[in-house]
Amino acid sequence: MGKHGKKYVEAVKKVEKTKLYSKEEAIDLAKETSISKFDGSIEVAVRLNLDTKKADQQLRGAVVLPHGTGKTKRVLVVAKGENAKKAEEAGADYVGDTDILQKIEKENWFEFDVMIATPDMMPLLGKLGRVLGPKGLMPNPKTGTVTMDVAKAVSEVKAGRVEYRTDSFGNVHAIIGKVSFTRDQLVENLDAFMATIIKAKPSSVKGDYIKNISVSSTMGPGIKIVTNSFDK
Helix, strand or coil: CCCHHHHHHHHHHHHCCCCCCCHHHHHHHHHHCCCCCCCCEEEEEEECCCCCCCCCCCCEEEEECCCCCCCCEEEEEECCCHHHHHHHHHHEEEEHHHHHHHHHHCCCCCCCCCEEECCCHHHHHHHHHHHCCCCCCCCCCHHEEEECCCCHHHHHHHHHHHECCCCCCCEEEEEEECHHHHHHHHEEEEHHHHHHHHHHHCCCCCCCCEEEEEEEEECCCCCCCCHHHHCC
């Protein structure tokens, strides 16, 4: 492991390793320990008591954060006819069907952050799975990116929808805003994300569902939060 810089070392000193903070304290600390010169992101990492070898315990979905993420996402919609028109009206950055899929395949074009597709276009998208999958760009019904309501999907992405999925260890990660956001904005975004994760709890999970929650700024140290902070 490389040595951490002075700023990181100073930031770490402000965080008590063994302490579990309230969500408000944790957000304040995450903002305070941001060491990037730019307006960094605030991220949440949640460790869940899941056995991801079981299909029903592989969580995947999306949540619209009340205050967005502070990042504008470029949206590509793959649709035809009336749906393509609706996507354009909703503010999609790029709209197309076979033409745009050929552009991705032949020109290695990836000037977008989110791809939304209507169900009828999915068979054509299948052969691009090998390039879209690893980049996390393949549309999926679970995240609302395969839909007939393309206008709603575009609006949600533009409003600050974040996707999540468990990794092989049962962790989920998401960006919940920028360091420049107010504490209240970040707490409300965090509450919305956690409510979605709690609601998605598989019925087969035994024991405590949430093992660990921490927030951090880009390149900053992790700050642990009391796990029952989000109990209703």
